Amino acid sequence: MAMFMGIVDGDGYIEIGPQKQYNKKTKLSVKSTIRARLVIRLHTRDEDLLNYLVKVLGTGSLSHLNSVNQIRLIFSKKDLISIIIPLIKEYNLEFLTNNRRNQYALLTYIIENNVVHWDDVQFKASSLSVHTCDYYINLKFFANWLVGFTMAEGSFGIKANGSAFYQIKQKGLENYNILKAICLVVADKQINDTKPDDNDNYQISLTSKMDIQKTVNFFSSDNNHPLIGYKLKQYELWLVALKASSRYSQIIYPPLMSLSSMLLLIFIIPSNEELVVENFKFFVNILNLLQIDSLKCLNLNSSLFFLTPIILNIPIRVKSQKLKIRVGPHSPNIISIIFGYLLGNANLEKNKNGNGTRIIFIQEGSHVKYLLWLHNELAKAGYCNSNIPKIITKLGIHGKMRKVIRFSSWTLTSFNWIYDLWYINDKKVVPKSIKEYLTPFTFAVWIMNNGYKSHGGLKILTYSFSYSDCILLTEALYSNFKLITIIQATGTPNKYLIYINKESMPYLRSIVFRYFIPTMKYKILP
Known part of the structure; x- marks a missing residue:
């Protein structure tokens, strides 16, 4: 049950509000009653986790949100009163994040005071006391709560330089002590002072070899609730990657998964989240580590060399531009950023020897923050110089000065296949396979780059592409998102744009809104 509380603190919410009523005879509105329910909303890849919660708790209903690839677990007011709240009280549990504490306080006020109508709610949200780090550490259920919270907000990954990490984040200074407690419980050390990002999110990242060992110890301990679903698969694949790295040769690991399980993790992929497997050598290394010499017996073909979204949060190692051999592969997030920007203002340059390609990003006008965000995402993953690009000015049409920001990625041989997809006779075109790469994140990056509001709808500039290229894009948008x-x-010869009408904007927002950075949300808001 503590694990459940951690999931709700991270990816759930208690929805409370008026439930409109009307008199069936007079058809007139009457006093609204109160709607209350607890909702956990996750990506469809975590359906196993939600099914597990339903089975263990013996209540709750699942609904699929196919348009956004999500699944929702709902506990009704009756479920809360008869099962969830009694369990919370029986095991002396509590919610820990500030928002969930406030929501639960309102819920218990309504139930304990038998409030029926919304207009009769007299609850005033008092400022909750901020718990100390020691308070959280001394909670008997904190370790199992942390397992659930990690399944909601944490990730296991490998940085571009090959170092491993365990990361977890939470919004708001009022929740900062929770992160401090997590750092002490998992790694037995004080958290380094950290500043929030633009969305007021705080994050801790455990990266040293000792931190990694302690992270493995914590999440593999029989004393704690095991990870379940997607996060378990991500964790197991993370262990495989650690095992294959000489850097972590001294780490003491739990018993490794079976070869068949590992193959399922590495080589099965859903159709809408494609990622080229790290490389053939990586797989051979794993087989060698397992002392298995059976590669010749495996009937592998190129279609198997893809990874699942298990490593969405694990940027694959990208070696320095100074190396002669530059390898991939690239995570789905990186591919989405690259393809989204190539649909806009980015260009590819393959060097004269054909042994490497770089990506050039450029942004003009008032949206330099967008390109700075893009640069930060790529720099964190090791794809470009970490130095912040300089903003320069240049003389534009009619003598108007314009701000311009520009940077380029490292030159990598693992970008050559992208160049071959996007260029014919050195001219950029839309790949015929674009729908395979047009994810919601790709779509969001494209709109942030080249979209603008028009009469309540949205226009996406496609000046770089031919009419036939635009047809490919419209077909991909319909195929992937309906x-x-x-x-x-x-009005200019051979210049086109793609228009999304006003009526389709709410649906468009449901697809891409969560990927938009704050300064660009105005493009799709009413």
């Missing part, structure tokens, strides 16, 4: 779009001429 989004109907229109190709419009701009």
Whole structure:
């Protein structure tokens, strides 16, 4: 049950509000009653976890949100009163994050005071006391709560330089002591002072070899609730990657998964989240570590060399530009960023010898924050110089000065396949396989780059592409998202744009909104 509380603190919410009523005879509105339910909303890849919660708790209903690849677990007011709240009280549990504490306080006020109508709610949200780090550490259920919270907000991964990490984040200074307690419980050390990002999120990252050993010890301990579902698969694949790394040769690991389980983790992929497997050598290394010499017996073909979204949060190692051999592969997030920007203002340059390609990103006008965000994402993953690009000015049309920001990635041989997809006779075109790469994140990056509001709808500039390229894009948008779009001429010969009408904007927002950075959300808001 403590693990359940951690999941709700991270990816759940208690929804409380008025439930409108009307008199069936007079058809007139009457006093609203109160709607209350607990909701956990996750990606569809975590359906196993939600099914597990339903089975263990013996209540709750699941619903699929296919348009956004999510699944929702709902506990009704009756479920809360008869099962969830009694269990919380029986095991002396509590929610720990500030938002969930406030929501639960309102819920218990309504139930304990038998409030029926919303207008009769007299609850005033008093400022909750901020718990100390020691308070959390001394909670008997904190370790199991942390397992659940990690399944909601944590990740296991490998940085571009090959170092491993365990990361977890939470929004708001009022929850900062929770992160301090997590650091002490997992790694037995004080958290380094950290500043929030633009969305007020605080994050801790455990990266030293000792930290990694302690992280493995914690999440593999029989004393704690095991990870379940997607996060378990991510953790197991993380262990495989650690085992294959000479850097972590001294780490003491739990018993490794079976070869068949490992193959399922590495080589099965859903159709909408494609990722090329790290490389053939990586797989051979794993087989050698397991002392298995059976590669010749495996009937592997190129279609197997893809990874599941298990490593969405694990940027694959990218070696320095100074190395002669530059390898991939690239995580789905990185591919989405690259392809989204190539649909806009990015260009590829393959060097004269053909042994490497770099990506050039450029942004003009008032949206330099967007490109700075993009640079930060790529720099963190090791794809470009970490130095912040300089903003320069240049003389534009009619003598107007314009701000310009520009940077490029490292030159990598693992970008060559992207160049071959996007360029014919050195001219950028839309790949015929674009729908395979047009994820919601790709779509969001494309709109942030080249979209603008128009009469309540959205226009996406496609000046770099031909009419036939635009047809490919509209077909991909319909195939992937069932989004109907229109190709419009701009008045300039051979220049086109794609238009999404006003009626389709709410649906568009449901697809891409969560990927938008704050300064660009105005493009899709009403």
